[in-house]
Amino acid sequence: MYHLPLSQTDCVPYKSVISTHTNLGDVVVALLLYFSPLILVLIHTWRSRKKSSDNTQNIPKGSSGWPFIGEPIPFLKPHPSIHMSPFMEQRISKYGKIFRSRLPGRQVIFSGDTELNRIVLQNTGQMIKSDRPSTFVGLFGKFSIVAISDLGM
Numbered sequence: 001m002y003h004l005p006l007s008q009t010d011c012v013p014y015k016s017v018i019s020t021h022t023n024l025g026d027v028v029v030a031l032l033l034y035f036s037p038l039i040l041v042l043i044h045t046w047r048s049r050k051k052s053s054d055n056t057q058n059i060p061k062g063s064s065g066w067p068f069i070g071e072p073i074p075f076l077k078p079h080p081s082i083h084m085s086p087f088m089e090q091r092i093s094k095y096g097k098i099f100r101s102r103l104p105g106r107q108v109i110f111s112g113d114t115e116l117n118r119i120v121l122q123n124t125g126q127m128i129k130s131d132r133p134s135t136f137v138g139l140f141g142k143f144s145i146v147a148i149s150d151l152g153m
Contacts, residue, residue, distance in 0.1 A: 060109060062091065062100035070102030088112055 065071035074087045091099045097113040
C-alpha cells in the first residue's frame with residue numbers, strides 16, 4: 001500500500017454544523033417552547049378543577065375515568081342479568097349507593113338506592129328533569145325501560 005504524505009495545509013479539521021458553544025439562553029427558550037403546551041394544559045386543568053370544586057359541593061363522589069371518554073368499557077361489560085354489574089358493585093363499595101362517573105360526553109350520576117330510584121322513576125318530568133346523553137338510545141335501544149319512561153309509559 002502506498003501512502004501519500006500529507007502536509008499540515010492539506011489537513012482540514014472537522015467543523016460541526018452545531019456550535020460547540022451554545023448559548024444558555026437559547027437552550028432555555030427552546031425548552032420553554034417545547035414544554036409550553038404541557039405547561040398550559042396543566043395550568044388550565046388546575047384552574048378548572050379549582051373552579052369546579054367550588055360548585056361541586058352537592059355532587060356525589062366518584063371517578064371520571066379517562067379524559068374525554070370516561071368509563072364506557074367497564075360500564076358496558078357484559079354480566080349476568082340476575083346480578084348487579086361489576087361496574088356498579090365496585091363503585092357502590094367504594095363511593096356509596098349514589099356516585100358519579102363519566103360516560104362519553106358527560107358526567108352521569110348513578111343510583112344503587114332502590115328508594116331513590118323509585119322516586120326518580122315516579123317523578124320524572126315533575127320534580128326531576130331527565131337529561132340523558134345523546135348516545136343513550138343508541139346504546140340501550142329506544143325500547144329500554146328508562147327510554148320508555150321518558151315518553152310517559
